[in-house]
Amino acid sequence: MxxxxxxxxxxxxxxxxxxxxxxxxxxxxxxxxxxxxxxxxxxxICDTELPGVVAEGATDAIRDGFNIYTRLDGVQVLREAIAAKLQTYNHLTVDPQSEVLVTSGATGALYASLLALLNPGDEVIIFEPFYGYHVSTLISLRMKPVIVPLAEPDWQLDLDALRGAITSNTRAIIVNTPSNPSGKVFGRGELEAIAALAIEHDLFVFTDEIYEYFLFEGIDHLSLATLPGMRERTITISGLSKTFSITGWRVGYLAASSRWISAIGYFHDLTYVCSPAPLQFGAAAGLRQLADSSxxxxxxxxxxxxxxxxxxxxxxxxxxxxxxxxxxxxxxxxxxxxxxxxxxxxxxxxxxxxxxxxxxxxxxxxxxxxxxxxxxxxxxxxxxxxxxxxxxxx
Structure with a gap:
């Protein structure tokens, strides 16, 4: 046989x-x-000129020998500058020693955060139109993006659609405001509705706020982490790529509860080691010296x-x-x-x-x-x- x-x-x-x-x-x-x-x-790409103080801060750091690995969470002068900026602009109080992580761009911040806080198979809500890298990052980590469409032409949030998308497998929501690609800015009412659902269903919220200074017609930026009950569950992500026209530098950051920072920092170190050291000093110079200017x-x-x-x-x-x-x-x-x-x-x-x-x-x-x-x-x-x-x- x-x-x-x-x-x-x-x-x-x-x-x-x-x-x-x-x-x-x-x-x-x-x-x-x-x-x-x-x-x-x-x-x-944002190929406009970078501020002179940012370029000088980086070149000075190179000449002064700051060309080796930084601390896992970034250089202290930059973490302190980020904390000061978050306090004055975002109205978010954070400890630069335990609640700020300098990352390899905002993309590195999201990647490390997802690795640290979510598991394969977890569902994450994304609003459509979406930034493709958010969706692709979730897929690459074997997580499931759940798409909630925003209504044309003003890309308004449909709260019923959001509520209906939440299941027993939902672990988080990603909010990008101001948004790529639509330029939508989530209003206070929309963010409060998202916050209420996040609290009700015990969800993380990852906020991509990289375009926070690009606001038109007097619109103000609101960081979701400042809303009641959101400080502990929000990972606030931003960076200097767009603001200082240094997209190739890969200097981003996140702010989160100290409860999460150690794990996020571990995965960022494992994947990226650190954001380039001298460029961190350039970013810090920009944040410090431009803070009180126009x-x-x-x-x-x-x-x-x-x-x-x-x-x-x-x-x-x-x-x-x-x-x-x-x-x-x-x-x-x-x-x-x-x-x-x-x-x-x-x-x-x-x-x-x-x-x-x-x-x-x-x-x-x-x-x-x-x-x-x-x-x-x-x-x-x-x-x-x-x-x-x-x-x-x-």
Whole structure:
């Protein structure tokens, strides 16, 4: 009697999640834009000039020999500067010795926090349109993103939809305000509703506040951790990448209860070791020396003007913009551009104008967002002027 040998799976193979991983549309459009020498309004590179005090602080640190590993939680001068900034701007009191962690960008802060506080299989609520890296990070950690759509055109929170998305497996909510890609700023009422549900169901809330200084028309930033009952369960994440135009430096931070910091710090150290040492000193110099200047109000005013400039050009091009309240992105209706989906429309626009955008589908569940493109206005004035001119010609 013959026997059939059992089929043995090859050991040299990708992980279970790797086959589903594809290059982000943001990166793909940037690569294509570089290939043709276009103007990149796709990636949030923020290639404007960094403040002089930030550059000088970093170069001084290099010359002074601060080029080795830092403490697990970052250099003390930066942690103290972050704590002071959180107190004055966010109205959040934290201990720089036990409740602040300097990270490798805001992405590193979220990654380490999820590793420390959640488990594979846990459900995490994300609002749509979403930042793709938030969703991809959850998937890479074998966690389950649960998408709650916000209502067009103002991206309002549907509290019933949020409540209905919470199950016995829900462990956390991610809130990005001001938001990438929509520029939505969650209002006090919305944040209070999220806080009430988080308390009721005993959930963590991870807040991505990286665009906290990019606010328009007098809107104020509200950190969810300052609401009653939220201090212990909120991981407040931000960084200096956007504010100081140093996206390549990878200097981020988080603030959380000392109850969580040690575990988060362990996983950040395991994955990243530390944010680059001399660049931490540059960031600290910026936080300290610009605190009492007009830098932050000037920043918001200049970006509001850039927003208005780009939105006007998009309107003239027949690409109706969803005018953002914050951050430095605009979602625009691209249905007038030929193409079966937003990916084809983004590439058609790039070919016609040399202006790169991001397909709207990158920020939605499959089959959604194909009527939208995202444009970034965090650009040097000359580049933004040229992009707007080309869009108007289109």
């Amino acid at each position: 013959s026997t059939i040998a059992p089929t043995i799976a090859p050991r040299l193979r990708l992980s279970e999640i790797a086959p589903a991983v594809i290059q982000s549309e943001i990166r793909a459009m940037s690569v294509e834009c570089d290939r043709i020498g276009g103007i990149n309004l796709a990636q949030g 830098f932050y109000t000037d920043l918001a005013s200049s970006y509001e003007a850039k927003r208005d400039q780009l939105c006007a050009a998009l309107e003239d091009a027949g690409l109706q913009p969803y005018v953002p309240q914050g951050a430095y992105y605009v979602l625009a209706n691209a249905e007038r551009i030929a193409g079966a989906n937003s990916s084809e429309r983004a590439r058609a626009l790039l070919r016609a104008t040399g202006v790169a955008s991001v397909p709207g589908s990158a920020f939605f569940r499959p089959g959604l967002g194909d009527h939208l493109l995202r444009f970034c206005f965090g650009k040097r004035p000359a580049d933004l002027d040229l992009a707007c001119e080309r869009l108007r010609e289109f």
